[in-house]
Amino acid sequence: MIHALKFLSRSGLFLLDPETAHAVSVKALKSGLVPSCAAPADPRLSQEIAGLTFPNPIGMAAGYDKNAEVPEALLKIGFGFTEIGTVTPRPQRGNDKPRMFRLVEDNAVINRLGFNNEGHGAALARLQGCSRQALIGVNIGANKDSADRIADYVTGIRTFYPVARYFTANISSPNTPGLRDLQARESLAALLSAVLASRDEEAKKSAKRIPVFLKIAPDLTEEGMDDIAAEVLAHGLDGLIVSNTTLARDGLKDRRQAQEAGGLSGKPLFEKSTAVLARMRKRVGPALPIIGVGGVHSAETAAEKIRAGADLVQLYSCMVYEGPGLPGRIVRGLSELCDREELASIREIRDSRLDYWAARNA
Secondary structure, X not given: OHHHHHHHHHHHHOOOOHHHHHHHHHHHXXXXXXXXXXXXXXXXXXXXXXXXXXXXOEEEOOOOOOOOOOHHHHHHOOOOXXXXXXXXXXXXXXXXXXXXXXXXXXXXXXXXXXXXXXXXXXXXXXXXXXXXXXXXXXXXXXXXXXXXXXXXXXXXXXXXXXXXXXXXXEOOOOOOOOHHHHHOHHHHHHXXXXXXXXXXXHHXXXXXXXXXXXXXXXXXXXXXXXXXXXXXHHHOOOEEEEOOOEOOOOOOXXXXXXXXXXXXEEHHHHHHHHHHHHHHHXXXXXXXXXXXXXXXXXXXXXXXXXXXXXXXEEEOOHHHHHOOOHXXXXXXXXXXXXXXXXXXXXXXXXXXXXXXXXXXXX
16 A cells, blocks of 8 residues: 555656645645555654654654644654644745756755745644644744844744644745845844743743744854854754755756756755754754754665754655655654664664764765
């Protein structure tokens, strides 16, 4: 059944343009046409991170379920957690189409969507109908034409505080002009101060503290990584997500599609994002939670993210090529790894190849 799903997802959806195919896949999940591919629960894969219990370390990254249409359906196909968004205060059309491109030879995707979403109100209404036990994170961003982008992030915290299990402040998309400027030290300090102050105010009102993560780009300089690590530690942030898409185009086979503007994701991002992950782990130390993202397409690549310093792992683009059975296959593979290496917890392999990946010139 799993192999059939993979074949059908590629042969059928690849006849459509990428953005239409994405919409069809969301509709299929919403309708219940996609059967559960979840692996059996394995306590060795359960993780306690930032005060939350993750049943397994594999999550759906933001970008797939922008408008919170299918978060619980994604959990049913094997993900331990899922992240909706990026959502902005006001609805936003995003950039002109076409804005998504498959690089089939490379098992990659380029997108320049530009935070297209239905806005806070639509996503909030859907999340209010979800189980409060479902591990759903909310990825918040700023409108392209916002007069005060930091205020947009604060609005996101206040709006979704009753329904989010965790927040991600996304300042790393390359498709909103100037957004990555928020990674600069002075701007980042102002953003984190405002976001965490609003979180703390909401926590006092509700008597519950929701963790806040920061999602960063893979295209950072060593100085940029130093600055982010310093501000994250100084502000007591709950964790990092490393990383978003890249503007680099190194080593791609599809040179025609590679010329398209936007962020590259999928298999070619694996080495670069994993090296940045390890370098950030070196900078922030062992205690800060990190979610590793970029190029995860198998149990082995998920495990390698953990060996490089990740506590949890997210994926998205590789499902385009591997189908809806991918999260379940990865979770089963991690259980088999625990069997082979006689691990009491998958966490035992964390940082075991930290030095190797931190030294990689990817």
